[in-house]
Amino acid sequence: MAQKVPTDWYGLPKKCSSDLKVPDSLASVCGMNAVAASEAKTIVVVGDSHSEQWMAALEPVAEQRGERVVSLLKGGCIYAPTTKSGNPDCDAFNASVAAYLAANPPGTVFMVGTVAAASSPAETLSPGLDAVVAALTAKGSTVVAVRDNPRFTFNMADCVARNGASSPKCSAPQSSLLAPKNPLADFAAAHRQHFVQIDMTDLLCPGGVCHGVIGNTYVYLDDNHVTRTYSASMATILGQRLSAAGLT
Numbered sequence: 001m002a003q004k005v006p007t008d009w010y011g012l013p014k015k016c017s018s019d020l021k022v023p024d025s026l027a028s029v030c031g032m033n034a035v036a037a038s039e040a041k042t043i044v045v046v047g048d049s050h051s052e053q054w055m056a057a058l059e060p061v062a063e064q065r066g067e068r069v070v071s072l073l074k075g076g077c078i079y080a081p082t083t084k085s086g087n088p089d090c091d092a093f094n095a096s097v098a099a100y101l102a103a104n105p106p107g108t109v110f111m112v113g114t115v116a117a118a119s120s121p122a123e124t125l126s127p128g129l130d131a132v133v134a135a136l137t138a139k140g141s142t143v144v145a146v147r148d149n150p151r152f153t154f155n156m157a158d159c160v161a162r163n164g165a166s167s168p169k170c171s172a173p174q175s176s177l178l179a180p181k182n183p184l185a186d187f188a189a190a191h192r193q194h195f196v197q198i199d200m201t202d203l204l205c206p207g208g209v210c211h212g213v214i215g216n217t218y219v220y221l222d223d224n225h226v227t228r229t230y231s232a233s234m235a236t237i238l239g240q241r242l243s244a245a246g247l248t
Contacts, residue, residue: 010056105139113145165213
């Protein structure tokens, strides 16, 4: 099992179709599910691998609701088109995504709204989130921002493989990994129109403890990414929380 963990990753099954009008600069990275076209019922997932990992939970929910999921993702590139990241490739990619979304506004944009720090509670809002939300909602899109998952200074999957799932070395209190209060909570209170924040931390850290294995399933494939299998196990609750937030 442990040997398979690093490959336990999710990707959408199809390349993007021509009706999406994706520019050449994004065509090679654009993925989609198999649901028929509908602008109002399209969810575009943007950002880096921390957004990508949630597609294993999001896509089954969207498919059940007849919603198309489209991914525009680049590893290591938080979606922050109004800020300089220090990485010219990321900045150029994010600018292309922002231009595409402005010209082709989907019903929903899904992203990660905070950035956790490795084995630290120094979690912050994603850079430039206010400007990102303002630009997207001005075009009529609803923004769904999910809280980041805990990150570690060690490979959690390797820890479990070496020490066992019940080892205290392979768990940590939530308070040592994430901010005491979800940074998105206050942000959402100030952005009530077309913005939804989702916090799945209770499933990642039940009882306030973040384990490497939950319910016989590896939670992490390395030091900061959730496995496809564990992400998929959260699909039903993610769907319930999206519905509770008025997204049906």
